[in-house]
Amino acid sequence: MSPTALVLADPRSPLGIRATLEALGAAEALLAHHGGGKLVLGLLGHSLGALRETAAGWGADEVLLLDDARLAVFQAETYAWAAETIVKRLSSPTVVLLPGSTLGRELVGRLSARLRGGGTSEALELDLEDTGGIRVRRPLFGGKASETVSLPAPAVVSLRANAFAPPEHPRPSRVVPVLLPDPGAGSGGARLLERLPVPVSDTPPLTQAPVVVSGGRGLHGPENWPLLEDLARALGAGLGASRAVVDAGWRPASEQVGQTGSSVSPQLYVAVGISGAIQHLVGMSSSRCIVAINTDPSAPIFKVADYGIVGDALVLLPALTEAVRRVRAGVVP
Numbered sequence: 001m002s003p004t005a006l007v008l009a010d011p012r013s014p015l016g017i018r019a020t021l022e023a024l025g026a027a028e029a030l031l032a033h034h035g036g037g038k039l040v041l042g043l044l045g046h047s048l049g050a051l052r053e054t055a056a057g058w059g060a061d062e063v064l065l066l067d068d069a070r071l072a073v074f075q076a077e078t079y080a081w082a083a084e085t086i087v088k089r090l091s092s093p094t095v096v097l098l099p100g101s102t103l104g105r106e107l108v109g110r111l112s113a114r115l116r117g118g119g120t121s122e123a124l125e126l127d128l129e130d131t132g133g134i135r136v137r138r139p140l141f142g143g144k145a146s147e148t149v150s151l152p153a154p155a156v157v158s159l160r161a162n163a164f165a166p167p168e169h170p171r172p173s174r175v176v177p178v179l180l181p182d183p184g185a186g187s188g189g190a191r192l193l194e195r196l197p198v199p200v201s202d203t204p205p206l207t208q209a210p211v212v213v214s215g216g217r218g219l220h221g222p223e224n225w226p227l228l229e230d231l232a233r234a235l236g237a238g239l240g241a242s243r244a245v246v247d248a249g250w251r252p253a254s255e256q257v258g259q260t261g262s263s264v265s266p267q268l269y270v271a272v273g274i275s276g277a278i279q280h281l282v283g284m285s286s287s288r289c290i291v292a293i294n295t296d297p298s299a300p301i302f303k304v305a306d307y308g309i310v311g312d313a314l315v316l317l318p319a320l321t322e323a324v325r326r327v328r329a330g331v332v333p
Ligand SMILES: Cc1cc2nc3c(=O)[nH]c(=O)nc-3n(C[C@H](O)[C@H](O)[C@H](O)COP(=O)(O)OP(=O)(O)OC[C@H]3O[C@@H](n4cnc5c(N)ncnc54)[C@H](O)[C@@H]3O)c2cc1C
Pocket: 215, 216, 217, 218, 219, 241, 242, 243, 244, 245, 256, 257, 258, 259, 260, 261, 272, 273, 274, 275, 276, 277, 278, 279, 280, 283, 293, 294, 295, 296, 299, 311, 312, 313, 314
């Protein structure tokens, strides 16, 4: 029997859509490598009118559309139930691929538990096994090693963001509506009590930014962050932080870089007042070029830095920002 791959879309943001296209590209390549198969896109949400037309051109053979008012607000339990409803429309999917987005990470465990199958996250490579299951390579220890795991069908796998290319041959697909069962049939008992908006930032998202400027305890307090923000704006950079400053409440957890924060791999990473603890390094040491500013010449961050400046960040930052602005304006200092 030829394999079937189901990709569940994350249509909630441009980043989610990009991650969905990567998942479709991964599924297309996987099936092509094994002589073809059926590629199905599951589209969940509410008021999906315009997106439904767009998604029908993304390259799946079929789009299963579940448009329901109960999916208007993202709640992991309800979405996992809706995802299970879509999976059960297919006779026996070989693999369910989830995008490398927050939706993918939220659903991978819940959906595999509901399907009583295997699940894993952060896939870097995928391959089908002769037995009908799937082999997945995924990172370990903050990317310092990787492991390959084998999962029986139907395996639920979320992908690592930016690890796969979008489909090479987008083509129109037919759209098939799917209905969510009556209330109470498996939606769980969670109720939404409060929703807090993410603070709006004028800097690019941390994990996507080609340049990241990160601050640590060496900035001596949140009142000095405007100096770092000025440099980030001048460079068009995303803002990062060490865990020490997140724990101190100086910066939001969404900015934390490292073992228990985000992993970033930009073209340029500027570490300001960050000592370079191993837990920070695992989240940024694969950056193409690392610049460190620190008063302590023996700080471990200098061991991974391509360029180091020994000095007081509070003095150096305004000068550096001014120099970047002048270069960008074509005035060579
Ligand atoms: C299980 C676990 C998980 C962790 N996960 C993470 C993680 O994900 N990310 C993370 O970052 N950390 C993580 N940590 C914490 C990590 O071990 C360090 O404590 C933390 O990274 C230190 O943050 P920091 O470099 O800002 O502070 P510090 O270590 O206090 O370093 C401050 C640096 O600023 C320099 N400095 C001081 N004044 C100035 C100045 N005026 N100008 C320039 N430099 C100056 C100092 O010389 C020093 O090097 C984790 C720890 C554990 C145990």
